[in-house]
Amino acid sequence: MLKFLRRHALRKQPFPDAWLDVLQGRVAWYARLTPELQLRLQSRIQIFLREKTFIGCGGLEVTEAMRVIVAAQACRLELHHEPSHFPHCETIFLYPDAFVSTVTRMLPGGVIEQVPTVRIGESWHRGSVVLAWNAVEESAWAEWTGRNVVLHEFAHQLDNGSGTVDGVPVLRNAAAYTRWERVVNRALTRLRLQLSWGNVPIDPYAAQNPAEFFAVTTELYFEAPQVLRAFDPELLQLLEDYYGVFPVSDARAA
Numbered sequence: 291m292l293k294f295l296r297r298h299a300l301r302k303q304p305f306p307d308a309w310l311d312v313l314q315g316r317v318a319w320y321a322r323l324t325p326e327l328q329l330r331l332q333s334r335i336q337i338f339l340r341e342k343t344f345i346g347c348g349g350l351e352v353t354e355a356m357r358v359i360v361a362a363q364a365c366r367l368e369l370h371h372e373p374s375h376f377p378h379c380e381t382i383f384l385y386p387d388a389f390v391s392t393v394t395r396m397l398p399g400g401v402i403e404q405v406p407t408v409r410i411g412e413s414w415h416r417g418s419v420v421l422a423w424n425a426v427e428e429s430a431w432a433e434w435t436g437r438n439v440v441l442h443e444f445a446h447q448l449d450n451g452s453g454t455v456d457g458v459p460v461l462r463n464a465a466a467y468t469r470w471e472r473v474v475n476r477a478l479t480r481l482r483l484q485l486s487w488g489n490v491p492i493d494p495y496a497a498q499n500p501a502e503f504f505a506v507t508t509e510l511y512f513e514a515p516q517v518l519r520a521f522d523p524e525l526l527q528l529l530e531d532y533y534g535v536f537p538v539s540d541a542r543a544a
């Protein structure tokens with residue numbers, strides 16, 4: 291109840307001019323939104339920045355502009371439906387650029403191996419998202435590249451909304467879950483087959499598991515929908531129904 295009242299009060303607060311300058315100058319798609327959607331985004335950014343903690347790593351000093359640019363992109367995912375405000379993400383760690391993370395792997399025979407891996411983003415099941423600032427900044431400005439690390443990691447957080455990261459976000463009803471499973475299973479199976487033939491229609495990382503498939507296809511949905519349409523039109527439609535808008539028509543939707 292306290293959170294509800296606090297969010298309600300935040301929605302009534304004026305959006306700081308300095309934050310607006312950041313949106314207008316450094317977030318490419320912001321200008322395409324209708325005035326109504328711009329206001330909606332602003333109020334969600336205010337809630338996001340009030341509720342999440344940012345921590346600079348590797349010597350990075352987190353500025354107001356960095357926080358706004360991360361928040362804008364995360365909130366874009368929920369701009370057209372009832373927001374969850376990413377309840378499992380409390381802290382965002384920002385590195386200046388790619389960082390090394392240790393991945394734990396189980397080898398045959400039950401041997402556990404720890405492998406250092408270079409990454410630009412990471413989403414933890416409980417509590418945090420880790421991002422490389424240079425990749426975040428570029429993804430806000432350079433549109434239609436098919437890549438966006440913030441959308442990728444916060445898609446994992448949406449996936450996490452049900453309590454498990456399994457490639458299935460919270461959906462409307464039982465029929466929606468059945469449809470999701472059918473469309474995604476078919477598309478993922480076909481992708482793995484295409485990769486085994488040496489054909490790479492989309493980022494092969496999507497073939498790792500259903501969770502990465504959802505995160506990678508979310509990036510494509512917002513940043514290269516024509517690639518997703520060529521890969522699987524039914525999958526494109528599924529994501530359009532889930533996100534509530536076709537990305538290039540951001541400005542028309544309300």
Ligand SMILES: [Zn+2]
Pocket residue numbers: 442446501502505
């Ligand atoms: Zn991922």
